Amino acid sequence: MSVRPELRQVIHEQLHRMDVHGKIREVLAETLRDEFDDGSHNIAEEDLMKALRRRGIVDDVMKELHFLGGDHSRELTSTPKPATPFVDKQLQTPKKSKPTNIDSSRRYLHLQVLGGKAFLEHLQEAEPLPGQVCSTFTLHLHFRNQRFRSKPVPCACEPDFQDEFLLELHKDSLGDGSRMADGTTLLSICDPVQMVLIKTDISGETTLVASHFMEWRSVLGVERGVTNPTVELHGVGAECKVSVGILNVKLELYPHLKQTLSSEIVNTQLTLERQKTAEKERLFLVYAKQWWREYLQIRPSHSSRLVKIFAQDENWVNRPVCCYVRPLRAGRLLETARQAARFVNVLGYEKATVVGGGGKQEQWCTMLAFLSRNKGDCEDHCNLLCSLLLGFGLEAYVCVGTKGRGVAHTWVMTCATDGAMTFWESLTGQRYIHKPINPDDPPLVVQPKPLYPYQTIGCIFNHQCFLANCQPSDSVDLCVFDLHDESRWKPMSGEAIKSVCSPGSITSLPPFPPLCSSLIDAATESNEIELQLRVLVSEHRKDLGLATVWEDQLSYLLSPALAAYEMERCTGISAGNEEFQDAIQRAVPDGHTFKGFPIHFVHRNARRAFATCMRSPLCEEIIGCRGDQMRIAVRVRVFTYPESACAVWIMFACKYRSVL
Known part of the structure; x- marks a missing residue:
């Protein structure tokens, strides 16, 4: 067994302090004089060790050094080890620490991020000097109405993420709030942990680097409830198939399950969920195709109208547009619907970037990606504003159509109980009252002059319904917003929408993250x-x-x-x-x-x-x-x-x- 240099140094200092070498010399001289008076100097090591043990010197040294340990390793505990001048990052692991802020009646998932690697885009970047301003990575997490954010770390090929998050695993039913979730209940929680990686450059501009949904339930099928998966992050938009980096993650349950589920049960559950999701999506797609054929049969010109049933998220996953809207309550952070419109207005506006030409790249971000990046496209603003207005108890819809020069555009509409329609422009916060023009009125009748910039409207939707405009003209000025008249607005089946967009559905996006208060003074x-x-x-x-x-x-x-x-x-x-x-x-x-x-x-x-x-x-x-x-x-x-x-x-x- 080789002795570590630090241990050898401590032993040497301890022997010198006890003057063990002087004692050995005395024993050696006495042994030569008393026991080997025949003149022979061939003293065996065993004879010398026996003499040292008889004098108690060996026992004194062992007591002073306090060696502890098993058969293969011993660790010195009486004297602290000196600092190691070099530590290999690949071998460095954080100290195992049990979270302290734990309610003993609840169960938690302790998620640790132990660093990243293979962020090849930053391979050539030099390490920043102390105090130097540099681009940073920030990791945002959302799980079952809980939001977390990591400390910013400098952008590098191997970013030094060292953060831990405590995610509460709770039940949905109110009556079981005091009971700790068991393994079967945990297996039924299909919400993933959404991870969004944001890059912030030296000017403060943010960029969405990756958005990933991590399946955490593999921890239910391992011994002691601890697993170390690697999370591969992919790019967004057209780069969704390209890996941008890898995160080393550690998952651990607190407290551990008394009876661990077998990995076969966990894998079977996940496989069944994937099959169920695929079947629901297939059935909805079949229904949507049939619905679209019926819509085109009403009038052939409908094929040119902006009736958008599906939209791609930042990972280029096709989702029904109704999934992007959901009632969102802001707690005490926003007091009125108009204040909510102002909040959405001050979020930054930026179109999705596209490599090369070819026009606009459409990308409807998930809510966490939009809020974490703090800016997004027009559709992102509309989805957030519609969700907030629904949370304030209004009947709100996202409208899809065009504005000046036929440019595709979205805005929000609310319907009052008296039938009045109000348009909300999410990018400016302005409101417009819609007053339709009746083309059958005689020429002398003064018609209202519209102040809004919208020209045509193809469809409207929220979290529960989808309506396509089937009036002879899709002009906003001439449109009649009698949403219950199916001769003017063709609805989709509410049951079909609910099958893929209802909260808790495994085919739907996860619940929206709660809004966070400002950190700025x-x-x-x-x-x-x-x-x-x-x-x-x-x-x-x-x-x-x-x-x-x-x-x-x-x-x-x-x-x-x-x-x-x-x-x-x-x-x-x-x-x-x-x-x-x-x-x-x-x-x-x-x-x-x-x-x-x-x-x-x-x-x-x-x-x-x-x-x-x-x-x-x-x-x-x-x-x-x-x-x-x-x-x-x-x-x-x-x-x-x-x-x-x-x-x-x-x-x-x-x-x-x-x-x-």
Whole structure:
């Protein structure tokens, strides 16, 4: 058996401290004198060890060193081991620690992420220096109404994920809440653990790297309820078949099952579920094809209408569009439906990227992917807004049609109990009341002039119904929204939709994740952006050969205007403008001129916002203004919403004395 260098060093220090070598020399001299007086110096090792044992020296050394262990290994416990200068990452494993925040009456799945490997896109990236800003990976998890997020780690070929998450495995039925779920109950929980990997670059822009549904129930069929699967993550969209990396994961049940299920039972259950899912999807596809044939028989021109029954998610899995909408309650994070519309509006808008030409790539993201990335396409915004409006008790639908120049577009519609129809534009938060035009009215009858940008409508849907427009014209202006009239709106079978889209269905998407409160401090962020803008303005005026004199009082007086702008976006009500104008008139002396430029952003990048502002002639005039007693002001107000979404209002202003 070889002794580790650390152990050899500790033993050497301990022997030196006890002066064992001096004692051995004394025993050796005494043994030579007393027991070998015949002059022979051929002393065997066994004779010397016997003499040492008789004096008790060997026992003293062993007691002092405290050797413990079994037949093949011994570990020194009296003296701590020195730090090892090099640790191989492949051999490094986190300390086994049992989670402490456990309710003894519940059962949990302890999920540990022990690092990643084979993220080949980042193979050439060098390790960041301490304090250096770099792109990062963040892993988001969702399981049965529980959301988690890992610590950001630098992007690398082998990202150093070292996180653990405690997922509660609870029953759906309310009456069994106090009873711990047994193996059979756990096997019936078909919800996967959704994992979404987000990349954040140095400018704060986010990119969806991968979205994966992990089947966790394999842990039910292993001894001691512990397994170490590897999770292979694939790209999104057109790259869904390409591996982007591998995560090393450890799954463990707490407490362990008293009676472990056999792996054959677990595999059989999973196989039966896959077969059942495939059969339900096949039956729905057969029904959808038959329904579509019937729809085309009504009028051949229906083939050109935007009737969208299926949509691809970020993994290019075809799902019925009704799966993407579900009533979503925001708890106390959002108070009104209009505030919900404002929240959806401030989430970033970005079309799905496509490699090469060929037009737009359609991609309807799952809710966790959309919220984790904090931006998405028009359809993602509409699905979220419709879900929130349903949660607020409204009758809401997603509308699929076109807007100006025939561009495909989606928006949300709500139906009031009195029959009034309201359109909600998810990208701007604007609302429009629909007043249909009757083409049979005589020419002298004044027809309402539509204010909305929508041109045609092909279908509407929510989580329970799907209706296709079968009126002679698909123009929004002429459309009659009597949704119960099957001569105008052809419905799909509610039972067919429920078979594949109902909550808990194994063919459906998992339940929507709950919304998370903002992690951003509005006041701190407002001050930070404002300071950065002051520096940028001063540098710009310096380049123009102009001095910059700031007036803090004028900057402060701009705050009520920004608050009023945001309140108007949320409620549609304008208030506080009179007080703001009165304060400005008092702050600007006679003979002076005041100019102001407000602008709105949904990001917090000061340099990017300043570049956008300078493209406005009015803002450029204010920033580069020359005059007597010239004073500059800027005010920033950050309004936070769930999911750390922000509405950022900026107002530049100046006042100066007019010179004839």
